[in-house]
Amino acid sequence: MVEITDLYKSFGKNKVLNGINLNINKGGIFAVLGPNGSGKTTIIKSILGMVIPDSGSIKVFETSVKKNSEYRHKIDYLPQIANFPSNLKVSELIKMIKDLRGQTNADQDLIKTFKIEPFLNKKLGTLSGGTKQKVNIVLTFMFDSPIIILDEPTTGLDPISLIRLKELIHAERAKGKTILITSHIMSFVEEVADEIVFILEGKIYFKGSISELKNKTQEQDFEHAIANILTENHA
């Protein structure tokens, strides 16, 4: 579904991606992990065509993403910091995204699930961070695309919404979708992820299930396993 070969990217002198090869050809939840500045967001943005790679190729469903925008119909993306045009109302934003991507009715259920009915007629500029994130989630999940990319989805969410989000993610997995997640909350990752893609210094350091990771690092605890990778490589 997503096929990345020899992906290189540098911002100025800073080499961010140093030959990433990643092939995801089945459904499931993939957590992209790595320390700050390791290139997680850059990979995601490359897939989305927001970052133009220096070299290498990315294919989504067998079509190259280069100079193409149509393939994004197959991807739902939840950006890291959702800042919307502050003069728009929530309902207008939803309407607008539908206008841009195509019609759907899934938004009704999502609005109920995340309880944002009271905010529908408020301007986005007046919303709190958490509410904005909920709107963000609605916008992402209302389209039924085979690939879902979530960049820090838990930011600002209250516990109930977090539970709802997890349910939502599991429901989507059950449909056989491919879900890419980045997160700093290890417990969240451990709970939802089927596979871990660990990125270090612009390369894929590890790809496999959580148990494989634990075996490799010989740590019982997921968080410690991650910490182990980091300390070993920096020592």
Next chain:
Amino acid sequence: MKIYFSIIIFIISTWLVSAGTLTICESGCDFKSIQKAIDQSKSGDTLYIKSGFYKESNIVIYKKSLHIIGEEGAVIDTQYKGYGFSVEATDIVIKNLKIKNIKVSYTKEYAAILLFKSYDFVIENITVENAFFGFLIQKSKDGKVHNNTISGEGSAEADSGNAIHLWHCENVTITNNDVRRMRDGIYLEFGSNSYISNNYSTENLRYGLHFMFSNDNIYENNVFEANGAGVAVMFSKKIKMYNNVFKKNWGTASYGILLKEINDAELKHNRFENNTIGINADGTNRITYTENTFENNGYAIKVHGACYDNIYSRNNFLYNSFDLSYAGNLNSNEFENNYWSNYTGYDLDKDGIGDVPYRPVKLFSYLVNRTPESIVLLRSLFIDIIDFSEKVSPVFTPENLIDNKPLMTKATW
């Protein structure tokens, strides 16, 4: 008794003879030729020229007082052979005629009507088409040139003449004439005590009106529009110019009016609109400019050197690119009580006079005089800034060139 009777008969007959009427027409009356009728006429006769087409030129009237009056449709075509009428006579009237196709020459000044040493003349309702010169009036006086239309087709100054040209004339009234596409519209050379009014002079190659060495003349209510170089008044004294309109005189050496070596003149209630230069003054002394309007000119007034004791008051300067360009010292010239549309001062005591003096000369006008191409920067913010700094502390412009009492509203009269 018989003697008395014969005297009466004699008087009547001489009267009849002296006031004879001769009719000229193409066929069927006394004369077919104007010249022949004139040859046969006596002083005091009236010649009627019936409607028709007369191919005659160089018609000479010598020392006969004649009234030549055309019927509507009477046309004299000189066929480019020379003068129309060539006259040396007193008490002469020529009216209601159309004269056309005057010969163009580089050596002789052929005119539709040439008057030489003629007194008490009237030229009225004459239409001249394809004129070289229109009326050439020399060493004559006490005449009237009224209601004529003169137009030429000259394309260069050398092959065109003047519409109404007076040379060494005195006491001539020139009114209600329409002169166009000639070299000069009206030209007075050594003419004095003349009165020029209500004429319309346009599209002439050189000047709409031209004065040389002509003193004590008045011209008023004339319109001078789109002439090659506007109006020139040179080397003359005591000229009065009232209520004239000078407009659309565009070009490198073009102005509403050029004043050169003029003394004791008076300009009042004139309008200068859309001229490259409204008034170009060079060597003018004791001139009063009162209640004139300068609107949308490149320069309203351009003062060159050697001007003394000129007074500019109660004039309206409206939206000119430059109000004033000034060379040399102030030389006891005064600007007072004018209205300047560029004035930005205030009037706290509400007496209608601005509390801050106005400086009509901008630094930029000096720059443009020096480097003409910099005109493309006109109205640029940068130019406004340097003009402003010059206004605050004058370095280049004469410090005392100031209107101390600028009006807050347009002067009216």
Next chain:
Amino acid sequence: MLKILKYSFFDLMRSSWSYVYFAFYLLLGIVLLFLNNDLSKAVITLMNVIIVLVPLIGTVFGVMYYYNSKEFTELLLAQPLKRSSIFLGQYLGVAISLSMSLILGLGLPFIAYGLFKSSAIWDFSLLLITGVFLTFIFCALAFNIALSNENKIKGFGYAILMWLFLAIIYDGLFLMSLILFEDYPLDKLSLVGTMLNPIDLSRTLILLKLDISALLGYTGAVFKQFFGTSFGLIISFLMLSIWVILPVLRIVFKSRKKDF
């Protein structure tokens, strides 16, 4: 693109800045006309204001809008939309809403004053057309600067500097070079110099209307042909269009290569 344009436009039409801008011009128009009572003078003053202020506002607004809608842009980038349509849509949204504020803000008081019956209507229309051109040019330039500078403060700085340069410094350098080379024929140089700065270009357009009497006072065949015929008008409009097209093309080009 039209959809993006629509949303950007409505977004801006609702922002208080558009109203401030609109109100500013409304006030300016009213003050000039009804306190001054002189249409010709009002048009001249307006010209001075438009030449300087419209570029400034276009620049500031363009940069501000770009940086403020950055996250929104990223949201759009993840949608199946072409990059060029996103940025052109946003650009046109800003430029059109600013132009609307300008036209309505100045137009309303002038219509109320009885512009249609006045002979100044052509001068005034020219003024508005020029203002719209300047808005489009400077918004495009602002977008270019913002696209090339991730750093907001730097972008703002460059944008203001660009305005300052084109509005004032350029003319100073221009004047200096004219004086420096005054012994040479300068008419071509001065016209070329004018063409290279959109503010000077618009100023020339207005000079052609207001100061033709002064402009025709100069020798030089090039000047005569330029100012004396419709040649100048046509060339000026052509150059203004080029000044819009080039930065817009760079927006398309730059946005295609940029990382977000």
